[in-house]
Amino acid sequence: MPATRQHVPRDATPLPPPCTAPYLVQASEAGMTYTAFPRSDTEWALLKWLAAKYPDPPGSAPAVVPPDAPGTPTIPFLEVEKLVCGTTLTDCALFLCERALGGAGGGGGDDALRAWADGLRALERDEPLAAPAYVAAAAEGGHAIATTALDWFLSWYGRTLGNAAMIWLCYAGLFIAGGILPKVAWRLRAHTGFRDAYLTQGPRMSPFVARVPLTLVDDADAGVKGCLYLAATRA
Numbered sequence: 001m002p003a004t005r006q007h008v009p010r011d012a013t014p015l016p017p018p019c020t021a022p023y024l025v026q027a028s029e030a031g032m033t034y035t036a037f038p039r040s041d042t043e044w045a046l047l048k049w050l051a052a053k054y055p056d057p058p059g060s061a062p063a064v065v066p067p068d069a070p071g072t073p074t075i076p077f078l079e080v081e082k083l084v085c086g087t088t089l090t091d092c093a094l095f096l097c098e099r100a101l102g103g104a105g106g107g108g109g110d111d112a113l114r115a116w117a118d119g120l121r122a123l124e125r126d127e128p129l130a131a132p133a134y135v136a137a138a139a140e141g142g143h144a145i146a147t148t149a150l151d152w153f154l155s156w157y158g159r160t161l162g163n164a165a166m167i168w169l170c171y172a173g174l175f176i177a178g179g180i181l182p183k184v185a186w187r188l189r190a191h192t193g194f195r196d197a198y199l200t201q202g203p204r205m206s207p208f209v210a211r212v213p214l215t216l217v218d219d220a221d222a223g224v225k226g227c228l229y230l231a232a233t234r235a
Contacts, residue, residue: 030164031081046152049095051078083156086132086180090124092149093117093135100145113145136184150184151193157181158197165198165212166205173213182218 038044056077082088097117116138124131138146165174181188188194201209219225 030167031084032079045099046092046095047078049098050082050091053091054078054082080156080160084153084160087128088156089132089135089149089153090120090128092152093120093146094124096145096149116143116145132180133183139184140186150187151191154184154187154191154194155197158194159200161214162198162201162209165209166201170212173215175215175217177217177222179220181216182220185216185218188216 038047082091094117097113097120101114101117120131120134123134135146135149139150161174161176164170168174198214199206199210
């Protein structure tokens with residue numbers, strides 16, 4: 001469905017006038033690209049952890065060389081999708097738990113954290129689609145590691161959208177669809193990490209990205225409505 005001002009949520013950033021061109025849902029495989037560049041040693045550690053959890057198929061060539069020293073083990077190809085989907089929230093929380101507890105089978109940390117991490121692992125195994133909601137709910141309740149995991153996820157998401165703004169030159173704005181961000185909109189309002197990550201694109205391009213407004217689409221049926229619109233207009 002072509003976007004108009006009526007379809008923008010009341011608290012969304014308005015589109016800059018003039019904006020009369022038709023809106024476009026651009027087909028791509030952008031989620032499968034490798035654009036997840038770490039900005040700290042801890043983020044490198046997370047990428048290595050994710051690469052170990054989601055290894056390349058046998059026979060694939062490793063794609064990324066850590067900056068530690070020549071000859072160190074390489075990191076398999078890791079799509080940016082692994083960092084901006086619902087399972088990312090689960091993975092970030094488990095990674096942080098393991099570090100706090102001294103490793104996957106470590107005996108460090110407190111019993112409450114270990115019990116929480118065990119519950120998350122069980123949920124990931126038995127009901128993987130429910131695990132991200134478990135982390136988000138814990139974050140909303142003030143759980144420290146869950147909150148850090150959520151902020152980390154939102155930071156990766158914001159960076160990815162900043163890349164999209166530069167790649168697609170979408171001066172009229174980016175519309176964020178999907179079911180994840182509307183469920184954690186409370187954190188977007190309470191914390192600036194998502195916005196800051198989106199806007200921080202280096203000294204040359206940050207001013208450009210700042211001109212591209214973001215709109216969060218909170219209509220869960222937007223995809224179905226778009227399909228109906230295309231079917232009706234192209235019949």
